[in-house]
Amino acid sequence: MPxxxxxxxxxxxxxxVNDASRVLKRFYVxxxxxxxxxxxxxxxxxxxxxxxxxxxxxxxxVEHADALRTRVLELRYPRxxxxxxxxPDVLAFMAEVAKAADLREFLxxxxxxxxxxxxxxxxxxxxxxxxxxxxxxxxxxGHIAGDERRQIGMVTNLIQxxxxxxxxxxxxxxxxxxxxxxxxGGLSGLGEVSARPTDYANQPAFExxxxxxxxxxxxxxxxxxxxxxKYDKAGQKAWKRIETLDxxxxxxxxxxISHFNEIWAAEVPIxxxxxxxNEPWDFYLDLSRWAWDEARHSMMGYRAxxxxxxxxxxxxxYGNANYNALAHLPPAQRLALLYYFEESLLRSGxxxxxxxxxxxxxxxxxxxxxxxxxxDEAIHVSFGFKWLRHLLGDDTAGxxxxxxxxxxxxxxxxxxxxxxxxxxxxxxxxxxxxLYPIVEAMTHEIPDDGLDVQWAPVAADEExxxxx
Amino acid sequence: xxxxxLVKLGKEFDAEPDEVILDAAERxxxxxxxxxxxxxxxxxxxxxxxxxIEHDPDYIDDLSIDRGEIEAGYRLLCSSLACSDAELDR
Numbered sequence: 001m002p003x004x005x006x007x008x009x010x011x012x013x014x015x016x017v018n019d020a021s022r023v024l025k026r027f028y029v030x031x032x033x034x035x036x037x038x039x040x041x042x043x044x045x046x047x048x049x050x051x052x053x054x055x056x057x058x059x060x061x062v063e064h065a066d067a068l069r070t071r072v073l074e075l076r077y078p079r080x081x082x083x084x085x086x087x088p089d090v091l092a093f094m095a096e097v098a099k100a101a102d103l104r105e106f107l108x109x110x111x112x113x114x115x116x117x118x119x120x121x122x123x124x125x126x127x128x129x130x131x132x133x134x135x136x137x138x139x140x141x142g143h144i145a146g147d148e149r150r151q152i153g154m155v156t157n158l159i160q161x162x163x164x165x166x167x168x169x170x171x172x173x174x175x176x177x178x179x180x181x182x183x184x185g186g187l188s189g190l191g192e193v194s195a196r197p198t199d200y201a202n203q204p205a206f207e208x209x210x211x212x213x214x215x216x217x218x219x220x221x222x223x224x225x226x227x228x229x230k231y232d233k234a235g236q237k238a239w240k241r242i243e244t245l246d247x248x249x250x251x252x253x254x255x256x257i258s259h260f261n262e263i264w265a266a267e268v269p270i271x272x273x274x275x276x277x278n279e280p281w282d283f284y285l286d287l288s289r290w291a292w293d294e295a296r297h298s299m300m301g302y303r304a305x306x307x308x309x310x311x312x313x314x315x316x317x318y319g320n321a322n323y324n325a326l327a328h329l330p331p332a333q334r335l336a337l338l339y340y341f342e343e344s345l346l347r348s349g350x351x352x353x354x355x356x357x358x359x360x361x362x363x364x365x366x367x368x369x370x371x372x373x374x375x376d377e378a379i380h381v382s383f384g385f386k387w388l389r390h391l392l393g394d395d396t397a398g399x400x401x402x403x404x405x406x407x408x409x410x411x412x413x414x415x416x417x418x419x420x421x422x423x424x425x426x427x428x429x430x431x432x433x434x435l436y437p438i439v440e441a442m443t444h445e446i447p448d449d450g451l452d453v454q455w456a457p458v459a460a461d462e463e464x465x466x467x468x
Numbered sequence: 469x470x471x472x473x474l475v476k477l478g479k480e481f482d483a484e485p486d487e488v489i490l491d492a493a494e495r496x497x498x499x500x501x502x503x504x505x506x507x508x509x510x511x512x513x514x515x516x517x518x519x520x521i522e523h524d525p526d527y528i529d530d531l532s533i534d535r536g537e538i539e540a541g542y543r544l545l546c547s548s549l550a551c552s553d554a555e556l557d558r
Contacts, residue, residue, distance in 0.1 A: 346511035349501035378509035385510065385532040396536055 015128055021075035023125065023188050024137065028068040029086045030118060030187050031144075033094035034110070035061035035288055039270040040098060040206055041106050042291075043323075046213045048302070049158055050103065055266055055295030057151050062288035064144045069281060071137055083281055089184035096180055098206035104163050105173045111155040113177040115148045121187045122148075176200055208274045210327040212267060214320050217313035220425040222321040223417075224261040225254065226432075231421035235428030241436050245443055247455055248361035251354060253439060255366055256308075257316060259373060260301025264322040266294035268338045272331035276391075283390070286383040293376040300369040307365060308442065315438070317431045325416035329409060332391045336402055337409035339384030342377050351377070353453055360451040470550040474498070474558040475517060489521065489545040489556075500545060500558065507531035507547035516541045519554025523547050 038058035045051045072082055097114055100106035122145040131138050176199045185191040214221070223229045226236040243250040269287040276283070305312050326334045345351065351374040358367045392398040392405070420426050472489065473480045481496025483489055490512060493500050503511040507523070510532050521543050523531060533544055545556075 343510055346503045346509050347501065347513065349511070351503065352499075352501065374503060378504035378511065381510055382504070382508035382532050385508070389534075394534070399534065399536065 011130065015130055015134065017075050020129075020134060020137065021072050021077045023190065024068055024075070025072045025077065025082065026087050026090050026187060026189050027118070027121065028065055028072055028082075029090045030094060030114075031061050031065035031068060032284070033091060034114065034118075035059075035065060035284070036274060037094060037098035037206065038110065039288065039291065040208050040274050041103070042295075043212055043267050043270055043274075044209050045103055046215050047103070047162060048215045048217075049162060050107070050155075051215075051263070052295055052299055053155055053158060055292050057155075058270070059288050059292035060147050060151065062285055064147065066281075066285055067140045067144065071140060074136065087189065089189070090187065093177075093180055093184055093187075095205060096200070097177060099200065099203040100173060100206075101169065101203070104159075104165075104167065105170055107155060107159060107163070108170045108174050109177050111152050111159075113174050113181065115152050117181055117187050119145045119148050119152075124188065124190075173200075208271050210324075212264075212320050212323050212327075214318045215313065218316070218318040219313075219431075221317035221319050221428075221431070222420055222423060222425045223428060224257055224317040224319040226428055228319070228321070229417050229421060229426055229428070231417070232426060232428055235432065238429040238432035238436070242432060242439055245440060247453075248357055248363075248451070249439060249443055251357040251455065252361055252363050252366050253435070255354060255358065255370055256301045256304040258301065259297045259369060260305065260312075260316065261319055262294045262297040262301070263318075264320065265338055265342075266291040266298065267323045268326075268334045269294075271327075272335050275331045279387075279390070283387055286387065290380050290383050293380065297369075297373050297376065300373065304365055304369060310435075310438065315431065315435050317428055321416060321420070322413070325413050326409060329412065332388065333405040333409050335384065335391075336388055336405045337413070339381065339388055340406045340410070342384065343381045346374075346377060346381055353455055356453050357451065357455060360449055360453075362446060470519075471553045472519075472550060473553075473555045474500075475555055476558055483550040485551065486549060488524070489543075489548045489550060492550075493545075502546050505546045507533070507544045510544065512545040513537070513542055514545050515557035516543055517555040517557050520551035521545075521548050521554050521556075522551055524549055 035058050038054050038061055042051060042054040042058060045054055069082060073079060094114075097109045098106070100109050122141040126138060126141055126145075129138050129141075176197055179197045179199075181187065182191065183194045183196040185193045223232070223235075226232055226239045229235065242253055269291040273284055273287045273291075302312060305316060310316070326337065351370070355367065355370050355374065358370055388402055389398060392401045417426075469482050469484060471480055472483050472492065474493075477498070479496075479498055481493050481498055483492035487495075490500055490502055490505070500514075501511055503509040507527055507530060513533065523533075523538075523543060524547050527547055531544055531547055533542065
């Protein structure tokens with residue numbers, strides 16, 4: 001007869017490696033899809049505070065997904081399977097969440113149903129996991145659950161402040177999603193499976209909008225700075241008055257408004273992620289980060305202007321032309337133009353010039369914002385370089401195609417500007433005429449440091465690009 | 469020690485054989501356009517007109533530059549070392 005000594009402890013069957021990796025892969029897929037739909041609704045959303053929060057949370061979701069994906073692969077999971085054979089129940093559930101009829105429903109679905117369900121599923125996993133054998137998972141799930149509890153708290157507060165009304169349809173929508181989640185055995189897949197609800201079966205699938213709207217508190221605007229629209233002579237003249245105050249003042253104002261309007265550069269990578277569904281995992285990891293960085297840059301500008309006490313929605317142009325003009329182009333082409341702008345500006349050395357002027361102004365906040373923006377943009381160029389070669393080919397033909405797509409996209413943008421040059425929303429003069437006296441009243445003298453830097457903001461970008 | 473000449477700027481500086489060109493320029497009081505200092509952002513990409521400038525072999529696989537660009541004589545100065553006197557299109 002075989003002999004043994006007693007087991008030192010008992011374990012739950014699902015804590016074995018194969019079962020753990022299967023459950024963790026479901027979590028990975030849920031977080032991955034959460035990133036996708038938070039990103040999609042980020043483009044859909046116009047309200048500024050909520051838009052920024054969605055950009056932040058889509059990036060945190062991709063970080064969570066990446067940590068889970070790495071852990072799945074550590075658990076003897078076939079590399080070729082980790083990004084294939086996604087659980088169809090999880091995919092279907094997350095697609096259902098994105099079908100919300102409006103932002104209020106979407107937020108309720110994510111922050112009242114999905115994220116609490118994920119936190120519960122992680123907590124349940126942690127209660128059963130062996131803290132020694134499965135220590136890496138215990139570490140990461142604890143941190144992810146903490147992030148997601150904070151996300152829920154943040155958005156709950158934002159909703160109470162911004163969207164306090166709660167239509168009955170929101171409760172019905174959440175009840176439906178909870179019922180759907182139950183039907184697939186929860187996000188872990190370990191629960192009882194039940195009949196799938198069909199209450200919203202005819203609701204169309206979510207699609208990323210081709211046209212984006214800006215926050216309704218802002219005055220409609222296609223552009224934000226006069227170098228974007230060469231036909232807007234009145235806008236250039238109004239801006240020039242700010243330049244006459246001092247190039248330091250102009251740089252402070254320019255950088256804040258420019259940063260604030262980088263939101264389109266967040267929308268482009270997310271639209272590319274949404275439309276290109278079969279790329280290597282790192283593509284999504286990088287583009288999600290790119291988008292979040294650009295949203296942070298936008299927040300940098302907003303924070304600076306609020307810090308000056310400005311009523312940002314009343315004073316500042318918040319344009320949407322750069323996204324809307326290109327929205328019909330293929331995602332790689334939109335990405336190519338964004339890459340072109342960022343690479344060209346770094347190569348021109350303009351960031352260094354801008355930073356030098358802000359240092360001369362002694363504006364610590366703007367200096368720091370610009371310095372980190374510059375560092376971020378360097379990362380983005382590496383993303384663009386890597387992924388455009390992946391999409392278009394890492395050879396001469398690929399490079400020629402990149403140039404062709406870039407030139408074509410620039411022409412499309414130029415045609416858009418021409419077609420809309422006389423639109424009321426294309427006129428920047430009213431903005432800068434309102435802003436001028438406010439800026440002028442804020443100016444004060446500082447010792448002359450002999451700043452010797454040439455910077456003509458209206459022409460700067462265009463000239464720098466032509467030199468390359 | 470190698471002598472590096474910036475043709476457009478009309479300036480020169482010395483570079484040790486194991487010294488990154490961008491750092492050598494800064495040591496010589498010349499700040500060239502750059503950003504990442506790690507060969508990924510392409511801000512410092514420059515055409516080598518003559519002489520020998522090569523990418524640091526320790527990082528060659530991590531650089532954002534095409535084979536075609538390298539063959540055409542372009543280098544990322546933040547990740548390049550001199551192996552002779554050289555002239556740069558700067």
